[in-house]
Amino acid sequence: MTLPHLDAAAIARLLGPADAADAVEAALRDGLDPETGPPRTGVPVPAGELLLMPATTKDFAGVKIAGVAPGNPARGLPRITGSYLLLDGATLQPVALLDGPALTSLRTPAVSAVAIRHLAVPDASHLVLFGAGPQAYGHLAAALAVRPLTRLTVVARRPEPAQALVAHARRLGLDAVSGGPDAVAEADLVICCTTARTPLFDGGSIAGHTTVVAVGSHEPTARETDTALVTRATVVVEARSAALREAGDILVPIAEGAYRPEDLAGTLADLVEGRLRPEAGRPRFFKGTGMAWQDLAVAAEIFRASKAT
Incomplete structure (x- = not known):
């Protein structure tokens, strides 16, 4: 099966800012405890920094791999790069790949x-x-x-x-x-x-x-x-x-x-x-x-x- 890719246009079409805020609130109301979440891992690389951000709930798991490249704007490229891999919570099978910067710009x-x-x-x-x-x-x-x-x-x-x-x-x-x-x-x-x-x-x-x-x-x-x-x-x-x-x-x-x-x-x-x-x-x-x-x-x-x- 081909892994669905939700690009920036799809993300913008599927979820607006108010609905995204509702999703964040719902996670907290459902009992998620942010204090127990794993910290982000930062890895220095020649172009800047590579960030790894994993999280899990009973329904889903996921990890964002984000690059922070300070030199990119001078090249006409985004400073933040990356992707988000979403997994099924029960099986850890990948279910979708999302555009990382677009997700961050919404989240x-x-x-x-x-x-x-x-x-x-x-x-x-x-x-x-x-x-x-x-x-x-x-x-x-x-x-x-x-x-x-x-x-x-x-x-x-x-x-x-x-x-x-x-x-x-x-x-x-x-x-x-x-x-x-x-x-x-x-x-x-x-x-x-x-x-x-x-x-x-x-x-x-x-x-x-x-x-x-x-x-x-x-x-x-x-x-x-x-x-x-x-x-x-x-x-x-x-x-x-x-x-x-x-x-x-x-x-x-x-x-x-x-x-x-x-x-x-x-x-x-x-x-x-x-x-x-x-x-x-x-x-x-x-x-x-x-x-x-x-x-x-x-x-x-x-x-x-x-x-x-």
């Missing part, structure tokens, strides 16, 4: 959308978006799916990609402009999906009702947000184990002595199950590093949708 925003659903104020209208790559487009779509956005400020290093994203947002009906980091002071929602290794903005300028989402790094020494934000905010992570292993946004403030692991307010599962509610008047901060169970939850839902068509 990561879906996880952020779950956090935004539970953390952002219901009438959040102004999004400040750091980054202008594939994750920025995916996060814009995901945020639009869960909040009534009307304004967008794009903050990016290069003007051409920023203007392209602004034009895309205007076609969606948003009042969109390119701006600078100071725009966060007027934001209801801030999303960071960049390759930055140092903070992108002053966390002290974030308003008390604002939600910040940072997903650009899974390295313990790299961060998109500063210590001021972390110490002010209600901080939510995918899993404590993953955050304390990989999240530089959390680990750097801990290393500075300004934050403690026990200061973490909770996890996505706590939000979904209603065990955690954001504190009024205090910024909300979700830090995501990306976990293998999320890929599996979304890949399985894509596969189910493919079988239903």
Whole structure:
């Protein structure tokens, strides 16, 4: 039997951002424990880094093989490469091969959308978006799916990609402009999906009702947000184990002595199950590093949708 290949076009056709977020929530409501998931394995290679991310449930198993090639954009190629192999949970027989970058571009925003659903104020209208790559487009779509956005400020290093994203947002009906980091002071929602290794903005300028989402790094020494934000905010992570292993946004403030692991307010599962509610008047901060169970939850839902068509 030929293994079905679900390419980027098929993934986009079969599952939208809201449905992907529902799949992530459903996995948590069904009792999946992110704390027990195997860590990603990173292997240095000449072109960059090779990441292996396995996960399993009773119905499915899967593994994402992703390449991170920093030199690719200069060649006109994607920075993130790879594939996802989905297996039957009972027999471990392969059932589908999915485009890895397309899955990641859907999965990561879906996880952020779950956090935004539970953390952002219901009438959040102004999004400040750091980054202008594939994750920025995916996060814009995901945020639009869960909040009534009307304004967008794009903050990016290069003007051409920023203007392209602004034009895309205007076609969606948003009042969109390119701006600078100071725009966060007027934001209801801030999303960071960049390759930055140092903070992108002053966390002290974030308003008390604002939600910040940072997903650009899974390295313990790299961060998109500063210590001021972390110490002010209600901080939510995918899993404590993953955050304390990989999240530089959390680990750097801990290393500075300004934050403690026990200061973490909770996890996505706590939000979904209603065990955690954001504190009024205090910024909300979700830090995501990306976990293998999320890929599996979304890949399985894509596969189910493919079988239903």
